[in-house]
Amino acid sequence: MRVVRPGFVPDPSLSREAMETLQREIAETAVFEDDLSVDPETASSDSEQTTLSGEAASAPLVAGVDQAFVDDRAVSAVVVTQGGAVVERAHAVERTEIPYIPGLLSFREGGAILAALERLEHDPDVLLVDGSGRIHFREAGLATHVGVTVDVPTVGVAKNLLCGAPERPLDGGFPEGTRVPIHADDAIETATAGTHVGDAVQTRQYDSPNRHVNPLIVSPGHRVSAETATDLVLATAAGYKLPEPTRLADRAADEAKTEVP
Template identity: 60%
Template sequence: MSPPRPDLAPDADLSREEMESLQREIAAAAVFEDDFEFDPATLGDPLASASSPEDPPVVAGIDQSFLSDADGDQDRALSAVVAMRGGEVIERVHAIRPLEIPYIPGLLSFREGRPILAALEDLSVEPDLLLFDGSGRIHFRQAGIATHIGVVRDVPSIGIAKSLLCGDPCEDTANLPTGTRVAVESNSRVDAPDGTLIGYAVQTRQYDSPDRSINPLYVSPGHRVGPETAADVALALASSYKLPEPVRLADSYADEAKREIGDAP
């Protein structure tokens, strides 16, 4: 187990070249294989504690919302964290920080990382696993937001993205049956040898109709989780909806917190 790396925390004052260089350092420090002590089979099982002398692991879902100034321009990020154990919510926290840079593809963690780290600092429980609405290793420099924050905190992490940032699925991903996973391999847009397994397209839900279809999620290891386990976790925690429950609830809580401070979505 590697130590936390606060020295690699997102810094919006860096130049673009410095940010990209830092991401390569983060990718080099990341562990893209299983390195944790909990049993993934107990992640979303409310009965796990009855069959085990130990509590189920704590899974924290993380998502973002954005607040606007008087002119309607987004100027702050609201990071929401929902911690779950055995399928039950045990804590919710959020943090608000200024947006310091515009959205730049591939540099999301430098825009949203500071409020996420602030929210995690406010969490009283220690997560065993972090699930992000964003990418992990499926990233140009193998260091999406799930990898960046996972390495900084040295907590196992997984990226759950709704669209494919880079890489090539090994098969067609259209209208996949529920439970299907398709390997995503690196290509010339990724800082890895072509053909490196960087994640999976995972079909967590699908319509029972030939006329409608749901797109897959793009699931990738962030830190201390392998690609196969990342896909397993996404499927196991997507109980009734497309998104895994911790991420879905974090998305809902981000909107709720936004409404509570008077900035409705």
């Protein structure tokens, strides 16, 4: 997978002001509407696709992207799945040249992700990235930055809410399948207040009143609407909190980091 917009490749040597300016440009370039060939219903592991002639068709390639860390190095892993089966794995290791700064994660981890994507032999139809997409101070989270740079439909799958206003409190969790819309608030400087920027999505829940699973924070990264982003995450959930492609990428990143000297 190649870089389509080299001017957006994350440069950790930039000043904070320059990074934020670049993120605004990325947000202007990003498409937060559906521009993809993937039907969420066909992305699940048990889906069956047929052509109009009744012949079997290939399920879409859905890739999960996640990171692990070894000292000052980021280990990015990509796992490409098709109909629930693993098609390909790749990983890359890059130095993290800046510390973690809320809102600027892509400048710390983006280089490793792009390097891992470049090693793929297959071009995924959609990427599920462990990180924020449009739910970001400048609508340019890690998933948006990566998606726009390689120009591939991308979804951000985060574990914590960075900004935005959910329609109801998220503590305590919800029944499986619940989606709670999240709207832009004053913390998102580039979006009109009230814009639907993503959802809190309950992919798994305990059948117990004494413990609960918190929802995932799902938002469009690029060429995907908020509704479709959530549909894709729910379709690829397979009994775990994380959708299966990112769960597999999380495991692959942990395995890959054991090889880092």
